[in-house]
Amino acid sequence: YMLQNGLVLYDDINKCSIPGIERFKDIVDVGNVWNVTFVEQWSLSELTVELGTSCYAGVLMLQAMGLGGWMFNGIDPFAMLGASGKPEVPGLLFRYDEDERWPYPNPTGLAGVMEGYCPPHHQDMRAAVDALCDRKFGLGGPFHPETPGPWKDSRKVRSAAQNHDERFRECVALQAQYIYDTFGKFPGTVPSMFVIMYLQAHHLDLEFYDRFFKPGSYLKTHAMHIAHWHPGDSDQS
Incomplete structure (x- = not known):
């Protein structure tokens, strides 16, 4: 996104440009910079x-389905992903690493399920960049012309996105690898994997609402949920 809009990173923590970025002055104004801390906080x-x-x-x-639920947070995000450091609190078992340079452990993904585009799930940041491009533009990706879509000419719409050529990928990878090498992880100043908001779903106890609440406290979809979604299972709650 940054590079497509003519911007490159600047390390405002160590007060230096990305080494080697001048090699790409033919495709971007290397003096048009965004600070690493700003980009990562914004992201x-x-x-x-x-x-x-x-x-x-x-x-x-x-x-719409007739289920109850609520949004909430307040759970330790590192413990939730598996970085509590306590065997009795395994969380979601995400891979995480620790480093004396970081104030908190850094979860990076769950192998085979949800893997961050960074080491150790990829050999280096160039491999991560290529994997992300394959996800976007490869078979089954959102910008592959053969991916179905709702448009009358989905092929035209899907293939309209600018694919990233070798020079573009090299420039992105250079900056990303610098962040990884300098801070020991990617991104450098925020977690690689992060969770803060949760959604719980459950069946409503309609008898409870009928007893303690006025009429209208739940929707028709709630009243009809068991009949619509669990026919023949009227005892389910």
Whole structure:
């Protein structure tokens, strides 16, 4: 995103440009920079908004299905992913690493399920960049012309995105590898994997609401959920 919009990283913590970035002055203005700390905080903020939005969309879906649920946070995000450091609190068993340079452990993914685009799940950041590009533009990816879509000409829409050529990938990988080498992880100043918002789903105890609440405390979809989704199982709650 940054490079496509004519920007490169600047290490504002160590007060230096990315070594070797001048080699790419033919494709980007290497003097047009964004600070690493700003980019990573902004990225984390954007992803946090997306997590909250997805949970909110999930709540609307629960109502349509006739399920109860609620959005919440307050759980230790590192312990949730598996970085509590306590065998009795395994969390989701994500791989994590620790380093004296970091204030907190750094989860990076769950092998074969959800792996971060960074080491140790990829050999280096160039391999991670290539893997991400394959995910975007390869078979089954959102920008592959053969991927089905809702448009009348899905092939045209899907293939309209700019594919990243070798020079572009090399420039991205150079900056990403610098971050990894300098800070020991990628991103350098925020967690590689992060979770903050959760959505719980459950069946409503309609008798409880009928006893303690006024009429209208739940929707028709809630009243009809068992009949619609679990026919023949009227005892389920």
